[in-house]
Amino acid sequence: MKRTFLSILLLGAGLTAQAQSNKINFTEYDLPNGLHVILHQDKTTPTVAVTMLYHVGSKNEDPQRTGFAHFFEHLMFEGSENVERGKYINMIQSAGGAVNANTSFDRTYYYQILPSNQLALGLWMEADRLRSAKIDQQGVETQRQVVKEEKKQRLDNQPYGSLLENTFATAYAVHPYRWVPIGSAQYIDRASLQEFMQFYKTFYVPNNATLTIAGDLDIEQTKKLVEQYFGAIPKSTTPIHRPTVEEPKQVEEGRKVVFDNIQLPAVVQAYHIPAQGTPDSYAISMLTTLLSGGQSSRLNKALVDNQQKAVTVASIPMSMENPGLFINLAVANMGVDVHDLERSMDTEIDRVKKEPITDQEFQKLRNQIETNYINGLATLEGRTEKLASYHALYGNTNLINTELDKFLAVTKEDLMRVANQYLTKENRAVLHYLPKTAQAR
Template sequence: MDNVHFEEYDLANGLHVILHKDINEPNVIVGTKYHVGSKNEEIGKTGYAHFYEHLLFHGTKNIPQGELENIILNAGGYCNAYTNYDVTYYYQLLPAHEYKLGLWVESERMLHPVITQEGINREREIVKEEKRMRYDNKPLGNSYFEMMSKMFSDETYGHNMIGSMNDLNVASKEDFEAFFKTYYIPNNACLVVSGNINIKETKKWIKLYFKDISKGKKIKRPKNFNRLSGLEKHTERTVKGLKEESIVIGYPLMAQSDADAPAMQIITAILSGDSDYSYFENHLNLKQDTIIKRIKASSDFWEKESTLRITATVKNKNSEPYLLQKIEQQIALLKNTPVDTTLLQKVKKKFESAYVDYFYHAETFADKVSNYYHLYPKTTDIKSLIENFNKVTTDDIQRVAKKYLDKNNSVVIVYHPE
C-alpha cells in the first residue's frame, strides 16, 4: 500500500493530526478519536466512556443544546460516534467544501462542551433503554461480555462496555466532568481529516481552531492486563426466552498489534469463513449432523488482548461433549496438518480485497488509520497491513494454533432454555 499517502504531525498542545488527501473522494471525513474506552474506567465508575459518547452531542458554548446534529445535516452531511474497550471516536462526513465546519464542531466538542444535569438525567434513561434493547432483552445479548468477564479482570476488559446502570445512577455531574478533564484533552486525541482536501489550507484552519486548547495532564493508563488466574472454565446458566441450547467457547489471544494477529485472523476465517473452505461447514457436515445445528467462529482484536469466540446451537443439554469433541478435532487439524496452500491463498485474497476497499474510502480509512496511531507502535504500520497477511505461511498457522488454541486456557459457557 505504498501508494496510500498521508501526513501526520503534532500541535504544541499534543493533538495528533493525520491528513489524507484523496482527489477521487467527493466528501471529507473529519473525526476525533480519543484514546479512552471502557478499559480505562475505574471499578464503581463504569460506563463513563460510552456515556460521554452521548453527552458530547448535546451542545457547546457556541452550539445550542440539541443542534449539533442539525448543523451537520443542514450542511449535507451526517455525524456519528462509537465507543469500545480502547477508544471513543466522533466523526462527520461532509461535502468536501464543508470541511471547516467539521473542524469547528470537533474543536467545540473538545474545548467547551456544555454538560447539564438535565442532559445527564435524560441520557441516563436513553442509555438504560439502549442497554435493554441491545443486550438485556435479547436472551444472549450479554454473552460476549460474560465470556470476557470469565477471562479478564473488571479493571480492564472484564466489564461491559456500556457499564453498570448502578454506577451511572450514582455518578454525579462532577464525576463526569472529572472524566472529561482527564481524557478529552488534545494530547489524548487524534484528529483525522480524510478526503478531497487542500493540505495547506486544512493545516491553517486546524491551527486556528485547535491551537488554543490547553494540553492536559499525563494520563495514567491501566498496566495490569493479566488474565484471571482462577479461570471459571465452565459455566452453566438457564436463560429466560432462549429457544435453543447454546454454547459459547472463548480463547484469550494476543494484543491486536502482535505479529501473530494476522495468522489468527486467517485461522478464524479458515474455521468459519466462506462455505467453499470453512472447516466447520465442510468437515462437520452440518446438513447431516443431528446434534450441531449452527456453529460460527469470530475473533475480536483489542489493544492489549483479543479473543476467539466459537458460538453454537445444539440439540439438547447432553450435546456439549459431542460439540467440544468436534471443535477440538478441527483445531487439532489446524495444529497438526498443514493448511492447503490453495485454501490459504483464497483466504488471503479475501482479506486483501476487504482492506484495499478500506483504503479507498475516506470514512473507513480515517477510522483505521486513527486506530493505528493510538493502538499500534507506529501509524505507518498500516502500510504493512496487507503485506502482513500475505506473509503468513502454513507453518505460521500451525504454530499460532498450537500457541493460543489450548482447551485448557479456554472458557465454556452453556446456556439452557428456561
C-alpha cells in the same frame, strides 16, 4: 482441479499487485497542545471526513464506574458552549452531512461525513466540543435514560444479548477487559455530575486525541483551519490513566452455564491471545477466517453442512490493545446436546493443530485476507478510522500501507504453531447458553 488452483493463484497475485499500487498517502503532525493530526487527500468525490479518536475506552474506567466511555459517546452530542442543546446532529445534517460515533474497549471514535465545502464547519464543531462540551445535570440525566434504554433494548431483551458480557467476565479475572463497553446501569445511576466532569477533563483533551481529516481537501489550507480552531485549546497536565495490570496466565479451563430466554442452546469458547499488532496476532486472525470465513469455511462445512449440529457458527478475533480473546461460537440445531456440539468444535480445532493446511486452502485463505483488507480501505470512512487507530493504538500510522504484508508473511507452519500454542483447554473459558426451560427442569 489444477485449473481451479491456478485461477486462485492468479487472483492472489492480482490482489497483491492492487494492494501495492494503492498506497495511502497521508500527512501527520502534532500541534503544540499534543493533538495529533492526520490529513489524507482523496478528490474522488466532493466530500470530507472529519473524525476524532479519543484514546479512552472501557478499559480506562474505574471498576465501580463502568460504562463512562460509552456514556460520553452519547453525552458529547448534547451540545457545547456555542451549540445549543440537542442541535449538534441537526447542524451537521442541515449542512448535508452525516454523523455518528462508537466506543470500544480501547477508544471512542466520532466521525462526520460532510460536503467538502463544509469542512470548516466540521472542524469548528469538533473543536468546540473538545474545548467546551455541555457537561451539566440536564444533559447527564437525559443520557442516563437513553443509555439504560439502549442497554435494555439491544442487550438485556435480546436472545444471547449477554453473551459478550458473560464471556469477558468469565475469561478475565483482573484486567479491565472483564467488563464490556456498555457498562453497568447501576454505576451510571450512582455517578455524580462531578465525576462526569472529571472524566471529561481527564480524557477529552488534545493530548489524548487524534484528529483525522480525509477527502476532497487542500492540505495546506486544512492545516491553517486546524490551527485556527484547535491551536488555542490548552494541553492538559492531568495524568491520563492507562491500565498497567496484566491478566495472569490462565492455567485451568473456566466454565459457566447461562440460562437465557432462548430456544436453541449455544457454545462459546474464548481463548486468550496476544495484543493486536504482535506477530502472532496476524496468524490468529487468519485462523478465525479459516474456521468461519464464508460458507466453505471449516466450522461451517463440518458443523452446519455435514453434521448439521449447528444452525450458525462464528470464529471472532477480539484483537485489542492489550491481550484479547479468540472466540468460537456455535448455536445448536434443534435437539443437539451442547456437550456434543462442543466436542465437534474441539475436533475442528484439533484438526488445525495436527493436520497441515493444503496449499490450495492456504492460498484461498490469503486471497480472503487480501480481499477483506482492500475492501476495508475502499471507503473514506474506512481509511480515516484505520489511520486514526493505527496511530493511537498501534503507534504506527503507516501500518495502513504495510499491515497487509504482515498477514501475507504468515506461513502454514505459523497457523499450526499458534493453534497449538493458544488454542488449548487450559487457556480458555467455555460458556454454555441454555434455554430457561432447561433450568426449570
